[in-house]
Amino acid sequence: MTTFAVPMRRRGNLSGTLNVFVPTLLHTTPADDATCELHVAQALADAAALGLQNRSTYAQYRALSGQLQGALSSRVRIEQAKGMLAERWSVRADEAFMALRQYARRQRLPLDQVASAVVEGVVDDAELRRESGTSADGPA
Incomplete structure (x- = not known):
């Protein structure tokens, strides 16, 4: 099993780390495959960071909207x-x-x-x- 720990970052802000576990098949993967898997893992981490940022922004705007309505x-x-x-x-x-x-x-x-x-x-x-x-x- 191959494990990657990649940073979850968005516009220079670090929001955590994403651990990705990739099962290895019966044969060993060449170094090029590992690099490709690392890029995919980083893309997943970047997407997760974007989702977290959007959730935070949504919560802030929802709170502001409630205050303005009040x-x-x-x-x-x-x-x-x-x-x-x-x-x-x-x-x-x-x-x-x-x-x-x-x-x-x-x-x-x-x-x-x-x-x-x-x-x-x-x-x-x-x-x-x-x-x-x-x-x-x-x-x-």
Whole structure:
């Protein structure tokens, strides 16, 4: 049996070693055959290194995609809550956003969580309205 240990490398980055075991037939292989087998083993190692690199890149992009989707969903909820409060209180959207932000800070809650509570109607509207600096009758 002939054994080769070849480096798994991609663009100068070493990611491991590939061991290739080649069974010998009844006759011995000439040196030229061994060189050919070594080249084939290196090609296999290079292909494996490429596969590992692609898997790593795919995992990174998938994680980034999830983070971006979460940020987009959060932004949509914040905009919905801002619009709901602006309409409900007859104030500008930036005033509604300031109330959301101040309430989140005082309660030590993430802004997205407060926005979700507004959209779901589970936040105390009177307490949230105090943060806006407006009264129930209209702008102060």
